[in-house]
Amino acid sequence: MGKFEFLWAGRVILLLLLLQLIPGILGWGKEGHYATCKIAEAYLTSDASAVVKSLLPSVAKGNLSNICSWPDEIRLNYRWSSSLHFCSTPDFRCNYDFKRDCHDTKGQENRCVTAAIYNYTMQLMTYNDSYSSKRYNLTEALIFLAHFMGDVHQPLHVGFLGDRGGNTINVHWYKTHWYQMKYKLHYIWDNLFIESAMKKLYSNDLGVMIKSIQKNITDECSNDLGKWGVCATIEVICPGSYASESIRFACKYAYINAMPGATLNDDYFYSRLPVVEMRLAQGGVRLAAVLNGIFGSKSLFCNIEITS
Ligand SMILES: [Zn+2]
Secondary structure, three states, X not given: OOHHHHHHHHHHXXXXXXXXXXXXXXXXXXXXXXXXXXXXXXXXXXXXXXHHHHHOOHHHOOOHHHXXXXXXXXXXXXXXXXXXXXXXXXXXXXXXXXXXXXXXXXXXXXXXXHHHHHHHHHHHOOOOOHHHHOOOOHHHHHHHHHHHHHHHHOHHHHOEOOOOOOOOOEEEXXXXXXXXXXXXHHHHHHHHHHHHHHHHHOOOOHHHXXXXXXXXXXXXXXXXXXXXXXXXXXXXXXXXXXXXXXHHHXXXXXXXXXXXXXXXXXXXXXXXXXXXHHHHHHHHHHHHHHHHHHHOOOOXXXXXXXXX
């Protein structure tokens, strides 16, 4: 290799290294959060949709989906919020336990994504109570709730403590050149599944991907909508159940065949993509269900009464 080629290769490697450093600090990527909120918007009742629109800041241009990534963008300014995007289980434990798992890295209790979902749901429930609602910023509560409902459905946002939800597992994603760097497994689940699916299957168009996911949601109330939209208990929202599902999917799909240094390709991608798409759908349907439960005049979702 000549001197100039060597320098050029060095620059490429440096650039790729820098690009590697940027990801890994975010939740579902921008596309994942957009998809979850776009799916939710389609299932809002007219009452709930009107309240949501009235709470949105002007920058959202009337669409919740335009603003759902905001909590990732302000993470460095709102440092207190960074532990609210995820929760972790002890290594190799494939179940979620609120008491055991909902704390930040310093052990402070209730500092995790499921507690945040409860908290912002409770804040939004004060909407019709002019005295209590003044205590909260309901615009922020709505955006945080919409964002965290996405995060809790990303399986590796409820991953193992020891690998920080796949953030310390570095693997190749379709390695085709010797210089291709590794990605964090967490970043692959946040971003690269959706990016690759758009390229391979959906004409590089997120709107086409979302429409395809929506088509797969069986809208008979006895199926997906009815099952996903309500909790097993009378609660309006059950983030503990969503987190339990996530860690089970992480154990069964995300971690399997993704040892450090492995190359993940079509086998891994096509066998896990249905899980990624279903989690985006479930996040959206459940977000709509809870917003309908809070803001809908009849508190109905799919003809099933949600007790609030
Ligand atoms: Zn997040």
